[in-house]
Amino acid sequence: MVKVWIPALLRPLVNGQVKLAVEGSTVREALHNLSTTYPNLGARLWDGQHLRPGLAFAINGQIAPLGLSQTINTDDEVEILPAIGGGTLSPASHR
């Protein structure tokens, strides 16, 4: 199971939890599985098949170079982050 950190503004959609354990071998798979368990969260993450703009990901504190396609391993921590162009994080990192 990987652990997914939930941004503060989305925590009300997952009963206030900060971190959630979920199965998944890529960021996309983990988020889809999370969205199945928490459909309201899923509605905020996805616009159809596309990730909503303004989100980026870090794996164990480092930006995921391949975004949604990034492979993850058991015990990895996935962070959903607000995207910031030209600074900390690129909005393009969810490609």
Next chain:
Amino acid sequence: MIIEEKPRQQETPAKPAYKVIGTRPVRPDGVEKVIGRAKYGADIDLPGMLYGKVLRSPVAHAYIRSIDTSAAEKLPGVKAVVTSADLPRLSSNEYIDMGEGGGQLQDLHDNILASRKVLYKGHAIASVAATNPHIAEEALSLIKLDLEELPPVLDPLEAMREDAPLLDDQRYTESLAGRSSKPSNIARHAQHAIGDIEAGFAQADVIVEREYRTSMVHQGYIEPQNGTALWDADDHITVWTSTQGAFSVRAELSKLLLVPLAQIRVIPMEIGGGFGGKIAVYLEPVAALLSRKAGRPVKMTMTRAEVLEATGPTSGTYIKLKMGAKKDGRLIAAQAYMVYESGAYPSSPLGAGMSCMLGPYDIPNVLIDGYDVVVNKPRTAAYRAPGAPAAAFAAESLVDELAGKVGLDPLTFRRINASKLGTRLANGNVLPRVGNYECITAAMESEHWNAPLSAPWRGRGVASGVWYNWGGLSSLTASVNADGSVTLTEGSTDIGGSRATAAMQLAEALGIPYESIHPFVADTDNIGYNDVTGGSRTTFATGWAVYEAAQQIKRQLIERAARLWECSETDVDYTNGVLTCKTNPDLRLSFKEMAEKAHSTGGTIVGCGNPSPKQFGPAFATHIVDVEVDPETGKVQILRYTAIQDVGTAIHPSYVEGQIQGGVAQGVGWALNEVYDYDEQGRLRNASLLDYRQPTTLDLPMIDTILVEVPNPTHPYGVRGVGEVPIVPPLAAVANAIAHATGQRFLKLPLNPDAVLRGLGKIK
């Protein structure tokens, strides 16, 4: 008893024995610029070229009832007139990522030429192309505008009120949690949280809360915006412009004009400063529309007043900040309420401000709420470390107060709380190896910090700051010429010496002289995609691309040598620009000798690099400043300034020092004088450099620098971006020095003579 813990992080490795990196060669573009031969956008002169001018809104907020251009069109010499009706109607409203900042497509569209409403004084409404600029200006005066004036909203806190006039009745507050039910001037709400804020403050022994304000300010680049466009009959567009990102201009034009990318060629000219302000397009799409109508090239340049009134300054801010510390000096909680004004369309650097504000500190309990608010001022744009300086003004001022309340000197307090490898920030990031601790230590050990300062009305201030930097995409090619020189074709526009730093890294990687490398910036038809020069990414990411290209060249050199010497490639060594055969010491070829044989041993040798590095290294800085305050006039004189910065590896130390000095100069201007001075109707009262008071050489001492080198472990040469963090600490450092000199805390910038005298109670 306070016990400082040295952070448990890996030791700084010994600096490799570089041959080129760390030297200070002459910049490749230097001579052309010094003798005035370098070509800038305003130098473009094409056969049949027309001159374009823009009609701008005389008021800050109004409905456009009608625009009558008929008289202007009839003026002899006028070849084209355009309004928003000439822009294609867009079916999408996607987010356009410009690299450093971005925006919704419809907003960018409306900012180019206003359609339904004008949202700030200076908002472009119509444009004319004529055979000379004077006719174009006369034609503007013949355009009849019918505007229904509306009350402007200029203060972000007032704009947030429910009863405030709305700039856009279709604008709602967006956040990760969803969209507001009612329209609002609050375009975005963001939140960063870590730990338990209430429990944190409950543990604090000392709590301080303050409200801080900063003004909208401009980047102050010397070269005004310009753009020349030629729209061919076959719907190919060529644009010459001053930009930080030719590919960003191409993408913006493609989306706004609905023309495929491959039909747009953007030629970046030399650039007279940008600092984040030359990424969004203003004139280029208008020039293209005029060119399409007129069938001739159209050149447009802005006046200084247009630059100040109608391009993108950075946000004014309101920040309420509360921080708590334990008696031993450890920060335990911080809560912030941050409001950034966006100007007419959502664009403020709120996210970066939220992320950077408390970045220098390891605080277990943090809650930050941020609001991006539209007001009747020009749409904001990136400005050097966008969002961070105003945030640091608040945090570093408050940290200074807290240090005093727990009885610690400000540097010791900062070092006790310094963020470091493994620190989890409230935005979710976990810091990699950084040099924050080392910068504070270098400041504590500096001659400046330990020098006496005892005269009355003199004070010393310090402040820290962070900019996380960026990676982005770079693409380049390096072609080995038959004489041993190398042509380095890159697509990163050069605003801070990146041609030199790219060439130096290539020379280092190939083991050849810097002078053998000939770097130049290509246009969008001649190189692969490159992100903008911004986010302090270019020397880092283009350096990575150079390194990749060098490895490809080395592999080809080894292949050719093996072929010549009829040995295995594994028997060929390439070190310091020399090929040798491990099995036969007599066989030896220099890079130049091998280059001469390239064509006869398999053809041209070319390397390319197209990396997408994501593991960029954050940059930290700590600044020290001495000031003297004149209690009679309120004037603040900067007596001495020392900027200490973790620069990773200083590729060209002179450029690094220059970046730091430039950032400090801008930060001092922001702290002491610069302000967008609007009247109640939203008219900018100081739209000239005579009245918009930037610092001059008379206002600044020599700015000393201390380069701390903690290499970025994810870059082959340890590069960290250096260009942006130098502007982060000065606002607070100067304010803290003034507080030290006067015993009075100042919470609002700028600290011009008027503000200082008011703070001292000398005037009301």
